Structure formats: C-alpha cells, structure tokens
Amino acid sequence: MSDRPSETPRSLPDPARAEPDRLERLRIFLASRPWIFDSIVWALPVTFIGVSTELATAEASDLSSLPVPIHVLIALLQTVPLALRRIRPLMSSTVIAVGCLLSVITMIGPNLGIVAVPLTIYSTTAFGTRAHGRIVLVFGLVGALLLGGWLYLVSLQATIGPDSRPLEAGEYLLLATMVALCAAIVLIAWLLGGVVFRRRREIEGVRERNRLLERERESETRLAADAERMRIAREMHDVIAHSLSVVIAQADGGRYVAKTDPSAAVGVLETISQTGREALAQTRSLLGFLRSDEDDSRSKAPLPGIGDIESLIADVRSAGLPVSASGISGFDEEQLPDGAALAVYRIVQEALTNVLKHAGSSARGHVSLQVEGRELVIRISDDGAGEEPEKDRAGNERAHGHGIIGMKERAALYGGSLSTRTIHSTGITDSADAPGSAGMSGASGTSGAEPAFTSGNVPGSAFGTATGFLVEARFPLKRGAEASAKGLDDEGANDVGAAGADNVGEAGANVAGATALGTTSGTTLPGTALPGTTTPGDENGGRR
Secondary structure (H helix, E strand, C coil): CCCCCCCCCCCCCCHHHCCCCHHHHHHHHHHHCHHHHHHHHHHHHHHHHHHHHHHHHHCCCCCCCCCHHHHHHHHHHHHHHHHHCCCCHHHHHHHHHHHHHHHHHCCCCCCHHHHHHHHHHHHHHHHCCHHHHHHHHHHHHHHHHHHHHHHHHHHHHHHCCCCCCCCCHHHHHHHHHHHHHHHHHHHHHHHHHHHHHHHHHHHHHHHHHHHHHHHHHHHHHHHHHHHHHHHHHHHHHHHHHHHHHHHHHHHHHHHHHHHHCCCHHHHHHHHHHHHHHHHHHHHHHHHHCCCCHHHCCCCCCCCCCHHHHHHHHHHHHHCCCCEEEECCCCCCHHHCCCCHHHHHHHHHHHHHHHHHHHCCCCCCEEEEEEEECCEEEEEEEECCCCCCCCECCCCCECCCCCHHHHHHHHHHHCCCEEEEEEEECCCCCCCCCCCCECCCCCCCCECCCCCCCECCECCCCCCCCCEEEEEEEEEECCCCCCCCHHHHHHHHCCCECCCCCCCCHHHHHHHHCCCCCCCCCCCCCCCCCCCCCCCCCHHHCCCC
16 A cells, blocks of 8 residues: 555535625625615715705794704604614604604694605615514505694684785695605505515525425435444344354364364364354445445345345354244245345344354254245244343443343334243243154254244243243234245244354353353343243343
8 A cells, every 4th residue: 555645626615605705795784784884875864955045044934933953853753763664764754754743843844854654654664573564554644644734823814914815725736746746655665565574574485485495304314324224234233243153153162173183173164264254244334334445347236135144144154153943944035024124134134143142052953934924923032041241340230231122123014013031931842752853952853843933922932941031023024925924934833953064163152151241242131030930130130
C-alpha cells in the first residue's frame, strides 16, 4: 500500500450555501427592519407634503386662531406614525386618528397629509390581526362623518353676516357626496388590506406545511436509518457471535485433542478455517449493501434461508454440540413471506449459539420445524442445566446481551412471535430401546423417537426428564399457501441424530459450553412452569 496521501476531489461550491452579495445582504437587512423602508418611502414624503401645506394655510386660516407650531404638531401626528405601519400597525393608526380628531376639534381642518388615513387603514388590516382591521375600519368611517361635519360648519359661515344666505340643496348634496367618497376610500383601503392579509396567511400556511413536511421527512429518514442500523447490528451479531463461538469451541477442543492425537488437530484447523471463511463471506455480503450505488454491479451472495439450517447444524455439531433435527428439508420457503426465511435461519443460529455457549458442556440440542394450522412453528430446545453467570474481575455479574430481544424483533418484523422458557420434560425419552436409536449423546446415530411437541401444549424437550431451555418462534404462512403439515409430520419420524465431529470427539463436547465470548444473549426470560414442575430461577442466571 502506498504511503502517499490520497487526493480528494475538490467539491464545487453549493449555490444554495453561497455567501449572498451586497444587494442580497441589503435586502435581508431591510426585511428584518421594515421601519427603515417605511420611514424613507412613506412617512418622510407624506410628512413633508402635510407640513408644507399646513404652513402655507396656517396664517391665512380664519377658522382657527392657534399658533403655527400647533398646526405643525398636529400635522406631524397625522403623518409620522406611518413609519410604524408594519411593526406597530394598530398604534400607528391610533396616533393618526388622534391627529385627525384634533384637526377637526381645533377647526384647523385637513391638509394633503390626510392621505395617511387610507395608508394606515390598509397597513393595519394587512399586517395586523382581524380585530385590528375592524377597529381601523370603524376609525375610518367615523372620521369620514367628522370630516363631513367639519365641512358643514365651514358652509354655515355663508349664513352668518350681512351677506348671509341660506344653504342650497346642491351644497347639501355636495356634503353627502364628500362623506360618501371618504367612506368609499376607507372601505377600498380596508378591502385591499384584507386581500393582502389573506394572502399572507396562505403563504404562512404553505411555509408552515413545508416546515412540517421537512421535519416529517427528516424524522422518517432518521427512523429509517435507525431501523437499518438495528437490522445491520442484528445481522452482524448473529454472524460474528455464532462464528466466533464455533471457532473458540473448536480451538479449545483442538488444544486437548492435539495432546493425544496430533493428526486430529488438522481437522480442527480445517473447521476453524472454513467457519472463518463463511463468516467473512457473510460479512462482506452484508456490508456490501452499505456501499455507494455506483458499485451495485458487484455480485452479491444469496442470503441464508431455511435450506441452510442443516449446514448450520453441521457446523454446530463440528464444534462438539450434539444436535438433532426434524422437519427442515420438507418445508418450502415459498410458504413464508419474503425475508422471513432469513429470520428463521438467524433465530435458529442465535438459539444454537446460546446452547453452545451457555447450556453446559454435556448439553444436547434439538431443532424442529412444524406447520401448525396457518403458522410455521420453530422450536429449539436443549437439555442443559446452564452454567453460572460470567463475572468480571471484581466478582460482579456481567451485563446481559440482547440476543433474545433481537430474536423477538426479527419475528415481529414478519408478524410472528417468539417465546422462551425453561422446560422440564415429561415426554418421550431417547433411550436405547427406541427403534434405530443409538443415543443422542453419542458421536453418531439417529433417534427414532418423535419430540414431545404438540400445538398449544409443549410438555418439554426431546430429552426425557432433563431440565433444559426452549425457544419457540411462530411465523404466519403466506395467504393462499398450502400448509404441508402432513409431509412435515411424516418426516419427523426420521430425526437426524446428533453426529459429533470425529476430529473433536469428547474433548470438544466437554469444553463447548465452558467457552463463552461474553453474554451475547444474556437476557434471562423465565417461562411459566408446567404442571407438576418447577421453574429454575437463579441457578440458570446468565444462561441466556
């Protein structure tokens, strides 16, 4: 391997994350401070126009005798609050309304700065609340009536003095027209503000929905990543824990065998090598799915299924654990949902690994597949009494693993269930009287006795009156699939015996249960004792 540092390709800058230019920064600055724009564009011009017209008419006014500074102050009250039309819309409208009211009470009258009235009505309706819009509408309509009253008082001056005359009908019509025109301007400004208000609400609603969708998308992505991470963790646990358990058992057994028969150690090493290669191949196949899409053209090894359970049992036997089996070869994987066959394989693998590590040196195992109704029932049992829980250097019991939890999760993914419990068999014994039986503890042979498993009632294990442990998983079959229970029952009479490996012999069996990598599946889930039996308690702690 070369020591030269690998050159990483230069990534192009993301346009969405590029630093904004000056105009964009100015726009963002003004958008966050709207009073600056409103002061320059609206308040300043309208104030200049209002104050200028008020200064031009203040000295020549015959209706008010107030000094000019008072005229200017009232004009400022009517126009300057436009700077707050978006950040404080109701307060701006209230101050302008007070200024207009003072101009009527003092008989100063309106000036060109009165254009601030429809502007503030529009702004308050658009940028305030619905209640604020109704309040300024009332202000505007009342202001239109007050303006009509001020014009009527001005018209009454013609009826006073030596040249007095009565008001004509046309003058009354003109006053009504002025009031209606002012009210119409107020209503138009209010309606336009309402349109902008509804549009703003719709835009905010769309933005809020987009934020919620983005958050939901992120949450779904996070959940999918967590689920994938848990799935990979379960796969890695099953592959590595099982393979290393077999390798350690073989290594310990080979160490004892090498002392008496050095040539037998060669077979042990071959088994260790084969187990390691199989674990490496499965690990590569699993991790291959995590690579980039550009490498999808690579060949992928098929995932194990029910058809591979017999090979799995052979590996466990070679590690020194006698295992018998029934109903495996007669079951069609097509009856299960997609992916369920891999879950069945992993459950059997994890359960046998637990037996190998925790059941004891003289334990025996049995694997049974049986169709009961519309379910496939997988039972893995053993007759081991279990070993003492592992302890650390300080004498404290080591923490339990998550093997049983992982098996339950696998079953639940496909609508199934899994239960575990200790058992005390009252079923069929595997004595030498059974036809074709050579004893399960022997190095070879088969047992003709059918394990005492029945639907809904599991009397115990397949090992007579020995105390052991049972893992039972149930998977629903595909809808429309024909249950081949009869074929499986016929095959159950021909259970495969536990053939121990010749290259390991008794030495491998004596150390199989004594070697453990730590409590990979150390969680103990005690079951319910069957009638007339007791449930082992603390004496089996740390076994699962």
